[in-house]
Amino acid sequence: MSSPSTGTERPLEALVGRSIGAELPSELEELLPPLMQDLREIDARLEQVLQATYPQLTQAARYACQGGGKRIRPLLMAVALRALGADSTRSVHSLAAAFQLIHTATLVHDDVIDHAELRRGRASVPRAFGLPVAIVTGDYLFVRAFELAAEYPRGIILRCGEACADLAEGEVLESGARFDLTTGRAHYFRVVERKTAAIVSAALASVAEIGGGGPPAVDAYAEYGRSVGIAFQLRDDVLDLYGDPDLLGKPLFSDLREGNPTLVALEAHAALSGPEKGEFERLFAIRRKQSGDLLRLKELTERAGAPERVGEEARRWAERAVHALTPIPPGPYRSLLEHLARAAVARRF
């Protein structure tokens, strides 16, 4: 397929490696080959769904799905199913592909809303294909996701739908709070619960249901998914200041530029006082920030100790995720879920 891609494709192993982190204990290393195979099969299921005869949409839809990011969602789903004793993850391949498509659809529409130029190190879909194609491609990916979800019992389709509705609500909540530092922590967590945590929680709760884990496993995975989602988002907020833009695939300071009141910004604002607080407010409110503005905001954020405090808070959510796994039978796959929660808050991309 020819595409207006400007980036290079990274192999699946390298991408997934970012979700797993550098320091995987050697006894968990041996779990990776079957999981990589799971992810390849989920990718293949997704490819298959996008092979339909929609010549206008197929190119943009596949472009949007290419690369596919760190695969944290399908990886968590595959590990979670195996932790319940499953020998194969085939029963969740379509659902994992559906959640990947929903995630991708949201990214495409987010990039329209944010006028984002870059995504995963190359032109965003609206940049590469224009706004009309980007909007419709997002819709198309949602439709394909629901077709995949239709393979499952109604309860799972509805859980998936509610998570999508949460996600939409979270996006509107977020877009209404731009450049506004008065929204506060409670509002921040309302957004994150809906925009990031709900979909991971729904995906993992569905895995527990499909895997026959019973209500304790469903609740455990719902809570694990929610906590991992929140931890992940908190780490993302910090990485907006300290990440490696090449690995992130987008420029640093994107949140500051778009005026997102991340927890880092809210904590900094709350901790500063006097003229520094006033300066922070003034700089944060600038619609087209210059490099100097961004660097000064970062400096003030650091003086307030905000990145460290948010980093600690992320680690607390990761431990909460680990704790939520208590009802799951102990074993190497449960250990890997614990590892993945902690890796989410230690990652640098």
Next chain:
Amino acid sequence: MSSPSTGTERPLEALVGRSIGAELPSELEELLPPLMQDLREIDARLEQVLQATYPQLTQAARYACQGGGKRIRPLLMAVALRALGADSTRSVHSLAAAFQLIHTATLVHDDVIDHAELRRGRASVPRAFGLPVAIVTGDYLFVRAFELAAEYPRGIILRCGEACADLAEGEVLESGARFDLTTGRAHYFRVVERKTAAIVSAALASVAEIGGGGPPAVDAYAEYGRSVGIAFQLRDDVLDLYGDPDLLGKPLFSDLREGNPTLVALEAHAALSGPEKGEFERLFAIRRKQSGDLLRLKELTERAGAPERVGEEARRWAERAVHALTPIPPGPYRSLLEHLARAAVARRF
């Protein structure tokens, strides 16, 4: 609910009256009270789905659904089910609400793509709520539609999904052909089949399946829906030149302004020759047309006899729809389906 509405709400009867047309034979008049009740119950089902606790989205979503247009889709579905002998249409209420939501979601995203200011006589959703909310509201309506569709067997969900994919493909095909008169009739019908006909066809085929009509009824309704959809769109093309803007709820010449190569424009262009053809091409290609440009384009279109020829073509599609009904048991409801197909191409709004 408070809303930034600027228009007045028209009663359901008046809106549905536009789908039924003025000259309903008296023996069919008596079918209307139960059908109006069906439509009210479908509206109630839709309202119910939008009552979920999504404060940010609920307002925009309900605004988008308010008025609800001429109700041609739910009306056709209710009549089609009754034509198969059903005493109640309860079994298709959720599906009809789902198709209304899908239709509405598409209109919201269309208005983003087209930068439309007006829809159904009042501010469009992007105009009233801003682009971010409009994009996410469209997504939310799709999600709710699929949740409603999840009440039905998988075959119906998939048919509904394929129609949505067709619709998305049609929109991209259409948006890529703006200001281009060289696309031709075949391209035009490819767009209309996907963008307008597929969803009506899928809705009615699903009704046949739910109503237990068997494969002949499924095929008959699929073909009837497809033909009515095409007839409807052809009439829409003519009404862009001759409609009543107050009743249409949007300004005349919208297609010409947006550079849509409607069948009227394509027929005019094909029939004109010499300097008039050149003038038509030049005016059609103007991105910001003045009133004089639009009136001259209308004049050239009339000189070419295009509106009459497209009107005739619309009537042929309506007759094709009527003919497709042959396998359906004769009776007053089948007669009403015939009447509705013919009313679609006689309407003035």
